[in-house]
Amino acid sequence: MPTARLGCTLPGVVIDRRLQFIVGKGGVGKSTLTAALALSSAGQGRRTLMIELAAPGGVARLFDVTAAAGNEAVEVRPGLSLMWIEGESALAEYLSLVVPIKRLLRSVFSTRLYRVFVAAAPGLKELMAIGKIWYESQKIRADGSPQWERIFVDAGASGHSLQYLQMPSAAAATFQSGLVHRESLRVEALLKDAETTCVHVVATPEEMPLTEAAGIVAQLRDPLALALGDLIVNRCRPVAPAGVADALGKLAGIQTEPGDEPVKAALLGAAETALGWQRIQEQGLTRIRAETGIEPLRVPLLVREEFGLAEVEEMARVFDAGRQDSAARKKS
Numbered sequence: 386m387p388t389a390r391l392g393c394t395l396p397g398v399v400i401d402r403r404l405q406f407i408v409g410k411g412g413v414g415k416s417t418l419t420a421a422l423a424l425s426s427a428g429q430g431r432r433t434l435m436i437e438l439a440a441p442g443g444v445a446r447l448f449d450v451t452a453a454a455g456n457e458a459v460e461v462r463p464g465l466s467l468m469w470i471e472g473e474s475a476l477a478e479y480l481s482l483v484v485p486i487k488r489l490l491r492s493v494f495s496t497r498l499y500r501v502f503v504a505a506a507p508g509l510k511e512l513m514a515i516g517k518i519w520y521e522s523q524k525i526r527a528d529g530s531p532q533w534e535r536i537f538v539d540a541g542a543s544g545h546s547l548q549y550l551q552m553p554s555a556a557a558a559t560f561q562s563g564l565v566h567r568e569s570l571r572v573e574a575l576l577k578d579a580e581t582t583c584v585h586v587v588a589t590p591e592e593m594p595l596t597e598a599a600g601i602v603a604q605l606r607d608p609l610a611l612a613l614g615d616l617i618v619n620r621c622r623p624v625a626p627a628g629v630a631d632a633l634g635k636l637a638g639i640q641t642e643p644g645d646e647p648v649k650a651a652l653l654g655a656a657e658t659a660l661g662w663q664r665i666q667e668q669g670l671t672r673i674r675a676e677t678g679i680e681p682l683r684v685p686l687l688v689r690e691e692f693g694l695a696e697v698e699e700m701a702r703v704f705d706a707g708r709q710d711s712a713a714r715k716k717s
């Protein structure tokens with residue numbers, strides 16, 4: 386089984402929803418996990434869309450997509466597409482839907498007032514970007530089935546991603562009637578529909594990312610009131626088998642030939658360093674479990690010279706196995 390081969394398991398349930406956001410501190414592996422979850426989903430035959438907010442980033446790099454496709458989906462594999470959504474062009478696209486007269490729109494877009502408004506209106510770009518996600522989630526094919534059966538959104542670093550997620554509620558409350566109110570309510574309803582939407586929180590097993598993840602979980606619960614997906618702790622080291630500390634004690638006590646002393650010292654040093662990392666990891670995981678009440682999903686650290694699509698595919702297989710485990714647990 387791939388999870389065992391990688392020395393890690395996914396002990397919790399792998400939460401699966403139609404619209405999944407991936408948030409967490411900078412550099413913890415959001416783009417990697419977005420791609421891995423999406424590959425796993427597409428591998429199950431589901432029409433899957435990955436979305437990056439603001440600009441092409443880690444996911445686009447992994448799939449080597451550079452074309453300036455604007456807000457259009459680019460198919461990167463059969464059944465797997467990527468799109469990046471930038472607020473200003475999402476607004477332009479939205480306006481072109483509600484104001485069909487192209488000439489009028491062109492003159493609006495070129496006014497200084499419009500530019501100043503777009504640049505300065507607080508949260509407008511975030512609102513439009515999240516509105517575009519809503520739009521994608523509602524697209525229907527000719528046979529009546531959804532265009533996208535799964536959407537994974539790499540929502541970028543925590544602070545900004547929470548801004549995206551809170552904008553529909555904030556806008557619905559600010560504009561108490563009219564178009565913005567109605568549109569915001571629709572998007573808010575999608576985000577708050579726990580059957581359809583969830584937010585995965587990603588961390589690595591070190592103090593700062595775990596603290597930030599616990600803070601995000603708290604905010605998602607209150608005030609955002611959004612459904613939590615999995616708490617994913619990425620780059621986890623395998624846990625040493627029980628009795629290793631004792632074995633190391635014995636190894637330290639073994640008499641060696643004088644020439645073998647450096648070898649013994651190197652072995653002990655390496656083992657103690659690994660155990661030190663493991664202690665930090667396990668303490669961190671215990672703390673976040675206590676703070677959030679959630680059993681984290683461990684995703685293994687893949688020690689590779691280069692980390693690319695092949696490694697992400699390996700990670701996707703970890704999720705495949707995790708899903709099978711979850712399904713088996715549900716049945717039993």
Ligand SMILES: Nc1ncnc2c1ncn2[C@@H]1O[C@H](COP(=O)(O)OP(=O)(O)OP(=O)(O)O)[C@@H](O)[C@H]1O
Binds near residue numbers: 418542685687
């Ligand atoms: N499980 C893993 N094992 C080893 N390396 C990993 C793992 N997950 C991610 N990485 C590496 O960690 C780095 C950061 O990953 P990634 O770009 O996905 O993070 P991010 O959260 O999207 O970062 P940013 O906030 O900058 O967008 C990358 O170099 C990636 O290859």
Ligand SMILES: [Mg+2]
Binds near residue numbers: 416541
């Ligand atoms: Mg990224």
